[in-house]
Amino acid sequence: MNYRFIIILLFIVSPARMLRAQEIVPADCPNKTQLEMQKRGYGMFIHFGVNTFDEKEWSDGTIPVDKYRPDSLDCDQWVRVARDAGFRYVLLVTKHHDGFCLWDSRYTTYDVASSPVKTDVVKAVSDACKKYGLQFAIYYSLWDRHEPVYQNADFGEYIDYMSNQLTELLTNYGPVCEVWFDGGWDKKPEEWRLPEIYSLVKRLQPHCAVGVNHTIVLKEGEREFALPDSMIVDNKYTFQYFPGDFRLWDPKIAHKQDKKQYLHDGRSYYLPFEHTLCISKAWNWFQKKALSPVRDLDELEELFYWCTDNDNTLVVNVPPDQTGRIREHEANAVIALGKRLGIKKGEPLPRNGSFLSLQSPAFASSVYENNELLYGAALATDGGMQTRWAAADTTALLTIPLDKDKPFNKIVIFEYCDTQNGEDGFSNYRTNRIQSYRIEIEKNGQWEAVYVSDEPMGDCKVIRFPYPYQTSQIRLNVTKASAPPSVYEFNVIYKE
Amino acid sequence: MNYRFIIILLFIVSPARMLRAQEIVPADCPNKTQLEMQKRGYGMFIHFGVNTFDEKEWSDGTIPVDKYRPDSLDCDQWVRVARDAGFRYVLLVTKHHDGFCLWDSRYTTYDVASSPVKTDVVKAVSDACKKYGLQFAIYYSLWDRHEPVYQNADFGEYIDYMSNQLTELLTNYGPVCEVWFDGGWDKKPEEWRLPEIYSLVKRLQPHCAVGVNHTIVLKEGEREFALPDSMIVDNKYTFQYFPGDFRLWDPKIAHKQDKKQYLHDGRSYYLPFEHTLCISKAWNWFQKKALSPVRDLDELEELFYWCTDNDNTLVVNVPPDQTGRIREHEANAVIALGKRLGIKKGEPLPRNGSFLSLQSPAFASSVYENNELLYGAALATDGGMQTRWAAADTTALLTIPLDKDKPFNKIVIFEYCDTQNGEDGFSNYRTNRIQSYRIEIEKNGQWEAVYVSDEPMGDCKVIRFPYPYQTSQIRLNVTKASAPPSVYEFNVIYKE
Numbered sequence: 001m002n003y004r005f006i007i008i009l010l011f012i013v014s015p016a017r018m019l020r021a022q023e024i025v026p027a028d029c030p031n032k033t034q035l036e037m038q039k040r041g042y043g044m045f046i047h048f049g050v051n052t053f054d055e056k057e058w059s060d061g062t063i064p065v066d067k068y069r070p071d072s073l074d075c076d077q078w079v080r081v082a083r084d085a086g087f088r089y090v091l092l093v094t095k096h097h098d099g100f101c102l103w104d105s106r107y108t109t110y111d112v113a114s115s116p117v118k119t120d121v122v123k124a125v126s127d128a129c130k131k132y133g134l135q136f137a138i139y140y141s142l143w144d145r146h147e148p149v150y151q152n153a154d155f156g157e158y159i160d161y162m163s164n165q166l167t168e169l170l171t172n173y174g175p176v177c178e179v180w181f182d183g184g185w186d187k188k189p190e191e192w193r194l195p196e197i198y199s200l201v202k203r204l205q206p207h208c209a210v211g212v213n214h215t216i217v218l219k220e221g222e223r224e225f226a227l228p229d230s231m232i233v234d235n236k237y238t239f240q241y242f243p244g245d246f247r248l249w250d251p252k253i254a255h256k257q258d259k260k261q262y263l264h265d266g267r268s269y270y271l272p273f274e275h276t277l278c279i280s281k282a283w284n285w286f287q288k289k290a291l292s293p294v295r296d297l298d299e300l301e302e303l304f305y306w307c308t309d310n311d312n313t314l315v316v317n318v319p320p321d322q323t324g325r326i327r328e329h330e331a332n333a334v335i336a337l338g339k340r341l342g343i344k345k346g347e348p349l350p351r352n353g354s355f356l357s358l359q360s361p362a363f364a365s366s367v368y369e370n371n372e373l374l375y376g377a378a379l380a381t382d383g384g385m386q387t388r389w390a391a392a393d394t395t396a397l398l399t400i401p402l403d404k405d406k407p408f409n410k411i412v413i414f415e416y417c418d419t420q421n422g423e424d425g426f427s428n429y430r431t432n433r434i435q436s437y438r439i440e441i442e443k444n445g446q447w448e449a450v451y452v453s454d455e456p457m458g459d460c461k462v463i464r465f466p467y468p469y470q471t472s473q474i475r476l477n478v479t480k481a482s483a484p485p486s487v488y489e490f491n492v493i494y495k496e
Numbered sequence: 497m498n499y500r501f502i503i504i505l506l507f508i509v510s511p512a513r514m515l516r517a518q519e520i521v522p523a524d525c526p527n528k529t530q531l532e533m534q535k536r537g538y539g540m541f542i543h544f545g546v547n548t549f550d551e552k553e554w555s556d557g558t559i560p561v562d563k564y565r566p567d568s569l570d571c572d573q574w575v576r577v578a579r580d581a582g583f584r585y586v587l588l589v590t591k592h593h594d595g596f597c598l599w600d601s602r603y604t605t606y607d608v609a610s611s612p613v614k615t616d617v618v619k620a621v622s623d624a625c626k627k628y629g630l631q632f633a634i635y636y637s638l639w640d641r642h643e644p645v646y647q648n649a650d651f652g653e654y655i656d657y658m659s660n661q662l663t664e665l666l667t668n669y670g671p672v673c674e675v676w677f678d679g680g681w682d683k684k685p686e687e688w689r690l691p692e693i694y695s696l697v698k699r700l701q702p703h704c705a706v707g708v709n710h711t712i713v714l715k716e717g718e719r720e721f722a723l724p725d726s727m728i729v730d731n732k733y734t735f736q737y738f739p740g741d742f743r744l745w746d747p748k749i750a751h752k753q754d755k756k757q758y759l760h761d762g763r764s765y766y767l768p769f770e771h772t773l774c775i776s777k778a779w780n781w782f783q784k785k786a787l788s789p790v791r792d793l794d795e796l797e798e799l800f801y802w803c804t805d806n807d808n809t810l811v812v813n814v815p816p817d818q819t820g821r822i823r824e825h826e827a828n829a830v831i832a833l834g835k836r837l838g839i840k841k842g843e844p845l846p847r848n849g850s851f852l853s854l855q856s857p858a859f860a861s862s863v864y865e866n867n868e869l870l871y872g873a874a875l876a877t878d879g880g881m882q883t884r885w886a887a888a889d890t891t892a893l894l895t896i897p898l899d900k901d902k903p904f905n906k907i908v909i910f911e912y913c914d915t916q917n918g919e920d921g922f923s924n925y926r927t928n929r930i931q932s933y934r935i936e937i938e939k940n941g942q943w944e945a946v947y948v949s950d951e952p953m954g955d956c957k958v959i960r961f962p963y964p965y966q967t968s969q970i971r972l973n974v975t976k977a978s979a980p981p982s983v984y985e986f987n988v989i990y991k992e
Contacts, residue, residue: 084963281950291934293948329934329945336962438787438825449825452789454777466832467580 021202024243026267030311033245034272037209040135040177041308041349043089044082044334045276045317048121050100051286053322057426059098061110061146068100068115070324075121079128081318081326085334086343089135089177091315092125094169096139097183099146103173107164110146117324126173133345135177138169142192142212143183159193163200170204179205180248180274181212181241189223189240198243211274212241213248216262228254228273229384234261235268246313250276251283253303256358256383256489258310275307275314279330281459282427287319287327292427294333299460301340302412305352306385353495356406357381357474363399366392368484380487388416390486391478399475402492407468410493411439411451413461413476416486432456436480439463441471454480468494517698520739522763526807529741530768533705536631536673537804537845539585540578540830541772541813544617546596547782549818553922555594557606557642564596564611566820571617575624577814577822581830582839585631585673587811588621590665592635593679595642599669603660606642613820622669629841631673634665638688638708639679655689659696666700675701676744676770677708677737685719685736694739707770708737709744712758724750724769725880730757731764742809746772747779749799752854752879754806771803771810775826777955778923783815783823788923790829793836795956798908800837801848802881849991852902853877853970859895862888864980876983884912886982887974895971898988903964906989907935907947909957909972912982928952932976935959937967950976964990 022033030038050056050063052070082090095101101111103122112118122138129136142162144150149157170176179201184192194212201210216226217240226237228247232255242264254273261268278285279300280292294300300316307314318334320326341350364377368390375390377398389398402408417430439451451463474492478485518529526534546552546559548566578586591597599618600609608614618634625632638658640646645653666672675697680688690708697706712722713736722733724743728751738760750769757764774781775796776788790796796812803810814830816822837846860873864886873894876885885894898904913926935947947959970988974981 291945291948293950327945329948332946332961332963336960339962449787449823450828452787452825454789464832465828466835467828 021206023198023202024245024269027270028261028268030270030272033207033209034270036207037178037246037313038272038311040088041313042087042304042343043091043137043313043315044085044087045091045315046078046125047093047096047285047317047319049093049096049102049286050098051096052320055288055424057284057286057424061099061144063098065100065110065115068112068117070117070322073117073119073324075119075124076128077325078320079125079132079134081331081334082134083132084338086338086341087134089137090125090129091137091139091178091180092122093139094122095141095144095165097141097143097145099144101165103168105165105168107161108147122169122173130174136173136175137178137180138176139180139182140166140169141183142181143186155187155191159196163197166197166200167204170201170208176205176208178209178211181210184212184214184241192241194241195243209245211244211246211248213250215239215241215244215247215249215271220263225249227386228252228258229386231255231259232257234259235263237262239264244271247271247273251278253306253385254310254312255385256306256310256355258312260311273312275312276317277303277307277314278317279334282422282429284424284427285317285319287321288424288427289322291327291329294330296458296460297333297337297340298462299458300337302352302460302462304337304341308349309351353410353493355491355493356402356408357400357490357492358383360400360402362389364389364391365397368392368486375486380490383489385414385488388486388488390416391484394481394484396478396485397475398487398490399473400490400492401473402471404470404472406494407470408492408494409465409468410495411463412489412491412493413457414488415457415459415461416488417459418483430459432458433481433483434478434485435482438477438479440475440477441469442473443471447475517702519694519698520741520765523766524757524764526766526768529703529705530766532703533674533742533809534768534807536584537809538583538800538839539587539633539809539811540581540583541587541811542574542621543589543592543781543813543815545589545592545598545782546594547592548815551784551920553780553782553920557595557640559594559596561596561606561611564608564613566613566816566818569613569615569820571615571620572624573821574816575621575628575630577827577830578630579628580834582834582837583630585633586621586625587633587635587674587676588618589635590618591637591640591661593637593639593641595640597661599664601661601664603657604643618665618669626670632669632671633674633676634672635676635678636662636665637679638677639682651683651687655692659693662693662696663700666697666704672701672704674705674707677706680708680710680737688737690737691739705741707740707742707744709746711735711737711740711743711745711767716759721745723882724748724754725882727751727755728753730755731759733758735760740767743767743769747774749802749881750806750808751881752802752806752851754808756807769808771808772813773799773803773810774813775830778918778925780920780923781813781815783817784920784923785818787823787825790826792954792956793829793833794958795954796833797836798956798958800833804845805848849906849989851987851989852898852904853896853986853988854879856896856898858885860885860887861893864888864982871982876986879985881910881984884982884984886912887980890977890980892974892981893971894983894986895969896986896988897969898967900966900968902990903966904988904990905961905964906991907959908985908987908989909953910984911953911955911957912984913955914979926955928954929977929979930974930981931978934973934975936971936973937965938969939967943971
């Protein structure tokens, strides 16, 4: 055997080696599965099922199967929209908590095959993904409110049911890049036998990334969830669900300085975070009969950056309606977003600029209930999207010192809004508090307005300047508000 | 004398020929003066004077001269902003109705030279225009509420005063591309002796374009103004003020199909229209102490196109404040507008796309007071910015048939807003009526929403689609309004 022959042999062996399951092992950097996931970065989430036909977000497994009746089902359109929008994968809800299956499952009749419209949606979507060059991912609810064996004394019977269904999903539809497990809260974490399930997935789809919603908890063995905002220290929090390749806490947004090392059994694992957002302003996951406006493109753009800049990923939910098609106004919005971002196939995702105000001290004219801990000014610059500054009055100043040598040309403000829940218990409607405001910079000892508005701030206000400014201090001057103003994040950014 | 010598002589003579005054003569196409004006197209209007220091739009000539006291006067900054914003000329208010002169006039002491800040503003601005490569234009009020000779029995004395001042302005400050006369309403048109004044201007500045506000009337010799909206027929309306090189009707907006032939003494003259707009949302001409938000960039962009597309011109008022500087938030807005439009020096001004709905029939679910003449649906597509459709109910449909073969990718809606006047009697504050609405297109016999909003429409709503649509019908579906909705113009546009 000469030297050349050995080299040829190595090449032949390589593909097989690459297909060996990439299971999670202690590490402080992404493995190949995670790198591929980070490279994808931006996916379209699709919620569709019996809920779509009953104005529900969650249903209890009793909606009759013949309610599922899309009259113009067009899964090809879903994926075409995803491709045109620059999404790199489609994450399909194959089974929600209600147990209804979007494929023809041998193990239940609560599925499309038993419904009036028998199209295997999992097949149609995965085929379209192949056709349009996108990767395919599945969401699968652990919790099942329909399947009778779920209630059996021996929970192993349901684990078998689930394993069988996952085998169908991971065997019959080609490559699956990700499995997103949900509903784990209905049982103790260990009851789900995740090590077995995880191994099953990896055996069938070696490079499939696996995540379970509410992955991380404050203390090992306790069910106190760690919110994404708190995850700014490595090796402090621990897995609730182990093993897994990425973190989930739908629909929370991770901290700007999100950390990625988590403990299990005293060992540290690298885990990126996958964000979930809705295109709908009303935050509905399943489509409703009423048309809902989409979130503002400015807000979507900034959330895109926030969610993907930090080696994390984002899926945006764009749900088909009862006709079985994505609505045109949602399709054109998500496509407009992709064009605005300038996402290009095969290239890294676009990034935001540098954040000059991040973790800067901040000073406010007042703090709600004088509670610095809960509502202090610095919470508007801390990089956390769940923490916020709140004022005590309806006029207020929030002042942030800056490095005078560093130019900025964009301001992004995420205002805390009052929300009203919709009838489904999930959707919500936001109302701005800030009605009139200015952005002012310190110049020669005086405050100079660089932006003046008398319009409600909007869920995410983006102000782009045509040239950069430099100042030692910037402030938000709220001149009118319907309630004491409150701001999640006030970001001063320099973007090329 | 040989042949060569004759040619050389011709070259020597040419510049003198070109400087020969271009007076208005019957024509159906622009003369050189008008062509140059159309080529400029976009100017910055500057209102600054004693009014700036007294919270006034108009004053009566009694504000003491020492009230004029800018503490950081910086005319160079004004013109720098104009240049950065892509303006091609600066139109400076040299004397408003109050009679206060922004230059050191030999003929009055109601001027900057007698004030605490003696800078000759006309000189400073015209010098800066030369420095930054912009053309310089002047506004001069015919009406003078300060100058005592204005009240003399012999009005000729005031005509002399005015001629003397104009001689100063047109002699001492280099080239002046335009003179904008205002306030003619205070006397009978013939009292202003415009043929003399016009000849004076042309003698001193041969290619200076001259216009008098409220140029055109319905009938010769009568003082019934013809609104720009009605000027859609050539040779129907007549000069009130003759001669002149362009039309004015501040601050009205001309019809989309504005015509340019006007009669005087039975002969027809070509006359473009110069539009005037304020950068301020509150429509103030002179700056006030209170900071005012600027008009939305979308609105400014569409108004720019509307006002310049049709061989007409636009000046945007960006007034300095009491410090003597243009405010930073107004400066960055007008510069952002220029960048967004992509105005390039030496190149033709950017243009809007093609209007597919212009003069299309239109159908409404209701018409206010059933008055088709005043509020009929077709007034929303007629191309006129003063005419409008108004509904009778707070929900309403406005339907417009389109040519299905022609794609469109932009919708522009100018909504009629309720306005409240400010204390100065000029400024006004607009409130939208339309609170929630959809844009729907006809597709296979059904209405499909391509845009859904639950936010107040805004003074000018621009919806840009990421790809073109084609349909045989489009409609505005107003689902909620605070009063019966009303729309000046609903434009369906295809823009490359």
